[in-house]
Structure formats: structure tokens, C-alpha cells
Amino acid sequence: MVEVTGSTQDDLAAGIERKTVKHGDVLVTEFQSAGRGRLDRSFEAPKNSALLFSLYIEPKCEKSEWTFIPLLAGLATSLALTKLNPEISVELKWPNDLQIQEKKVGGIIAQLAGDGLILGIGLNVGMTSEELPVESATSLNIEGFSELDRNLLLLSILDSCEELLGRWEDGEDLRHLYRERSSTLGKKVGVELPDGNTRAGIAEDISPNGELILDDGQRITVGDIVHLR
Secondary structure, three states, X not given: OEEEEOOHHXXXXXXXXXXXXXXXXXXXXXXXXXXXOHHHOEOOOOXXXXXXXXXXXXXXXXXXHHHHHHHHHHHHHHHHHHHHOOOXXXXXXXXXXXXXXXXXEEEEEEEEEOXXXXXXXXXXXXXXXXXXXXXXXXXXXXXXXXXXXXXXXXXXXXXXXXXXXXXXXXXXXXXXXXXXXXXXXXXXXXXXXXXXXXEEEEEEEEOOOOOEEEOXXXXXXXXXXXXXX
């Protein structure tokens, strides 16, 4: 636990390089001055208002399969939050957003490091409406979530991640759980690819490697998704 840091992702990556970080190590902070989201976008939350942490894991499976792990982390977080407050549905917008009522409450990023990867999870916990970065965001506090203790939230999410990772490493296909919580599948979506090109179609399924499969057979590995209906 650190009060202030530039980025928990960067701090863990530096520790991995120094060989002082091992599988399962977690770094939590109250505030990140250089936090980032997917595609290196900036992410900043007022101090003490969000749960911000990074987790280092060395998966026991082929590296080619690791692309599903960020979705697995999102699923684990959704399940943990549902367990704490069953009345509130936390859905998964592909590839890495956690949503409540179509508004973003959190997100997942992942980066390769050492012999594994670092998962970064950010969750808007105590933010007020005035503190939200954009109108399309929300927080557990705003949505009336019953548990706002970030220590309890952290423990619940880590327990869920450990359980699901173990089941997945043992060969269990967990996509049915992801599908049940997906806000993307079944919708018409627009996809903006990193090279600037766009795609559109009905989001039909998720591949074993975490790709978004459109109704025309296209497989999207990375891109920004807009729900069109």
C-alpha cells in the first residue's frame, strides 16, 4: 500500500525488473498522479475516492491464451461486486469496462512483464457526481452500492480473481459467465480500430482468446466499442 504514486502498473513493472515482485503480489494506492487506462489514456481520480490497484500473476497456461485474462479479471470483479450487493448489476462492456446502467464504474488494463502480466483495476467507489471525469461515468456511491469500504472491496475482488483464474487454468471454459454479464453481446456495435479504420456489426460472441466475434465472422482483438442500440 502506498499513499501516492505515479502508477501502480509502473511500480510493479519496476519491481519485476528488479526481481522483488512475485506471483500474486498486489500494489494499492490512494492516489495516482500518472494513472492510465487502456491504450495509454490518462486516468485520474480524486484522492481516496477510488479503488486503484495492480496485481502481478504468472499464469499456468500457454502465453497465446493470456489475451482472455483481462476479460477474466473484469468478470471476477463483476462477480465480487454482485456478491456484495446482489441488487445492483455490474455488467461488462467489451473489452475492459465495468458498467452500471450503461455508465462506466471501472476498468481493467493489462501489460506483459517478466514471466507474467500485470493487471490494473480501477473502480470508482466514493466519487460524487461533481467528481466524475465524464458524464458517461458513475460510481458505487452514486448507484447506492451498499458496501463502500475499499479494503473489503479489494479482498472480495482478489478472492474472486484467484478462484476464477484457478478454474480457468484447470481448463474450465468460463465464457458462459462472461456472456451472462455482457452489456455488449447482442447489440449492434461500431468498432474503431487502432489504425483508424472502423467496423460495424452485431456483437455475437466471445472467442476463447477473448476476441469479440461479430455476426459476419469478423474477430476484433482490440478497439473502441460504441453500442449503437
